[in-house]
Structure formats: structure tokens, C-alpha cells
Amino acid sequence: MVKTPCQEIVWNTIPALQAALAVELASRGVSQIKVAKALSVAPSAVSQYLSGKRGYRVIFDDDIKEFISKLAEDINNGTIPESELSNKFCTICRHLRGEETGNGAGI
Secondary structure, three states, rough: OOHHHHHHHHHHHHHHHHHHHHHHHHHHOHHHHHHHHHHHHHHHHHHHHHHHOOOOOOOOOHHHHHHHHHHHHHHHHHOOOHHHHHHHHHHHHHHOOOOOOOOOOOO
């Protein structure tokens, strides 16, 4: 059975994005509890992201890594509303699928 693009995103891409964000936030000194709250996941999930047990199946290119780093900075500084995080994930997924982001700015 062939997986749809959405299945691939749910099983691999979203966990990889969460893992990358968890690592970025932790590297900025954010506690695992605060990372879990920011990502709306359990603290145990953050622990698994940081240890490489979860979210390791996707390797991002430099553009995505830069976007994730900027996103982590915005989360850490409180300059992005929690409700906006899912939109940022959608932007990354559209970029990964080669779709236009709709704003002409790319990633």
C-alpha cells in the first residue's frame, strides 16, 4: 500500500520538525517542560526527541534548518503566538513538498 503525502508528513515530517525544534530550544537553555508546552507534546516526547529515539527519520536541508533555528528563536523570545506554530509547520511541509508558500518569500 502506498502512503499518501499526508501520512508521510504525520509519521515522519512532523516528529522530525518537533525534534529539531526541541533540540534548538534546549540548546538555547529552555527546559524540557517549557519545550513540551511550546510544542504541545508530553515531556517524555521531548526527552525522546533530545535523545534521538523519536523524530530522527528526516534530515533537513540548510534552508529548513535555518527556518527551524529562527522559529526556535521566536518561540524562545515569545515573539510568535502559540497558535501560529502549526502555520509555520505547514509552511515547512509545503516547502518540503516543493509547493509554493503563497507569500512569495519562500522559506
